[in-house]
Amino acid sequence: MxxxxxxxxxxxxxxxxxxxxxxxxxxxxxxxxxxxxxxxxxxxxxxxxxxxxxxxxxxxxxxxxxxxxxxxxxxxxxxxxxxxxxxxxxxxxxxxxxxxxxxxxxxxxxxxxxxxxxxxxxxxxxxxxxxxxxxxxxxxxxxxxxxxxxxxxxxxxxxxxxxxxxxLSGNGGDTDRGGRPYLRRPIPKGQVVVDGRAVELTDLARERAQLLVRMPLIGREREYLLAALPEWRRRLPHVDVRVTEGDARGGYRRLGILGAPSAVVLGADGLLAGGPVSGGDRIRELVEELAGIAPTTS
Incomplete structure (x- = not known):
C-alpha cells in the first residue's frame, strides 16, 4: 500500500x-x-x-x-x-x-x-x-x-x-435547581441502615415514598436537622422521613450520597424522585418542594 x-x-x-x-x-x-x-x-x-x-x-x-x-x-x-x-x-x-x-x-x-x-x-x-x-x-x-x-x-x-x-436538545419535564430536566432513574440495589437494621433500598419504598436523610455525626447542623424532623414529618404526610444510620452493599455510593448531611427521595414507583442533595440548605429546599406536591389518590 x-x-x-x-x-x-x-x-x-x-x-x-x-x-x-x-x-x-x-x-x-x-x-x-x-x-x-x-x-x-x-x-x-x-x-x-x-x-x-x-x-x-x-x-x-x-x-x-x-x-x-x-x-x-x-x-x-x-x-x-x-x-x-x-x-x-x-x-x-x-x-x-x-x-x-x-x-x-x-x-x-x-x-x-x-x-x-x-x-x-x-x-x-x-x-x-x-x-x-x-x-x-x-x-x-x-x-x-x-x-x-x-x-x-x-x-x-x-x-x-x-x-x-x-x-443540547435535552429532555422535557421537571427541572432541578440548575434549570436542567430531572432525569429519574431506577432505585439502585444496595442497603441503608434504618432503625438499626439494613434494609434493601428497593424494599423501603414499595408502598410509600421515602425521604432518606443522612445526618452528620456531630455539630450544629445535626442538631438543627434532628430538631426539624418532626415538622418535616408533619408537612409531608405522603412521605416517610427516615434517618439513615449507615449503609451496606454500597447503598450510599449507588444513591450518589457523597457525605453528610445529604438526602434523597425514593419514589413509590421504583424510581428516584428527588435528589440526591447535599447540605442543610439544599435539604430544606427539597422538603419545601415535596411539601408543594399533593399526594396522589386513587
Whole structure:
C-alpha cells in the first residue's frame, strides 16, 4: 500500500478520535455531569468534584484539538494523553456494565443517560485502538493539515457540531435547581441502615415514598436537622422521613450520597424522585418542594 494511503488511513482514525473527544468535551462544558451521576459509576470522590469535572472536559477539548493541529512527532504527546483517557473510559464502562443495576456513562454531558452495554464497550475499545493508531501516526510524522484531504476534516467538524447540537436538545419535564430536566432513574440495589437494621433500598419504598436523610455525626447542623424532623414529618404526610444510620452493599455510593448531611427521595414507583442533595440548605429546599406536591389518590 502506498505511503500516502497509509497516512490517510491513520489520519482517518486520528480525526475520528479527535471528533469524539471534542464532542464529549464540549458536551460536558455545556452540560456538566452531576457529581451524583459520577459517584454512581464508582469513581473516587476527587473525580466527581465540580472542579475536576470541568478540568476533565477542558482536557478532552485540548487533546481533541491537539490531535488535528500538532505536527509530526509532537503528535505523540496528545496521542498518549488520548490513550490514557480512552483506556480509563474503557475500564469505567466495563465496571458500569457489570454493575447490578443499569448505569449511564454521561459521556457527552449530564443528560447523556444511555445505559452502558456491549455496544458502548465496543465503542470504547475502538477509541483505545484509535489512540494507539494516533501514537503510530505521530511516530510517522503525520500532520492533519499536510496529509489529510481538507474535505475529510470539514466533514469531521460538521459531525462534531451536529453531535454537539443534538445533545443540547435535552429532555422535557421537571427541572432541578440548575434549570436542567430531572432525569429519574431506577432505585439502585444496595442497603441503608434504618432503625438499626439494613434494609434493601428497593424494599423501603414499595408502598410509600421515602425521604432518606443522612445526618452528620456531630455539630450544629445535626442538631438543627434532628430538631426539624418532626415538622418535616408533619408537612409531608405522603412521605416517610427516615434517618439513615449507615449503609451496606454500597447503598450510599449507588444513591450518589457523597457525605453528610445529604438526602434523597425514593419514589413509590421504583424510581428516584428527588435528589440526591447535599447540605442543610439544599435539604430544606427539597422538603419545601415535596411539601408543594399533593399526594396522589386513587
Amino acid at each position: 502506498p505511503a500516502a494511503a497509509v497516512d490517510h488511513l491513520l489520519g482517518a482514525a486520528v480525526v475520528a478520535l479527535a471528533v469524539v473527544l471534542l464532542a464529549a468535551g464540549t458536551g460536558k462544558v455545556a452540560r456538566p455531569p452531576a457529581p451524583a451521576q459520577l459517584a454512581a459509576l464508582g469513581l473516587p470522590r476527587w473525580a466527581h468534584r465540580p472542579a475536576t469535572i470541568r478540568l476533565h472536559a477542558v482536557a478532552e477539548i485540548v487533546v481533541g484539538l491537539a490531535l488535528v493541529t500538532v505536527p509530526g512527532p509532537w503528535l505523540v504527546a496528545p496521542a498518549l494523553a488520548a490513550a490514557v483517557l480512552t483506556a480509563t473510559y474503557l475500564v469505567v464502562s466495563w465496571r458500569a456494565w457489570r454493575s447490578p443495576e443499569p448505569l449511564g456513562c454521561h459521556c457527552f454531558g449530564w443528560d447523556d443517560d444511555r445505559v452502558v452495554g456491549p455496544a458502548h464497550l465496543a465503542l470504547n475499545v475502538a477509541l483505545v485502538v484509535a489512540a494507539v493508531v494516533a501514537v503510530v501516526a505521530g511516530v510517522r510524522g503525520w500532520w492533519a493539515i499536510d496529509d489529510l484531504p481538507p474535505i475529510v476534516l470539514g466533514i469531521a467538524g460538521a459531525v462534531a457540531l451536529v453531535a454537539h447540537l443534538w445533545g
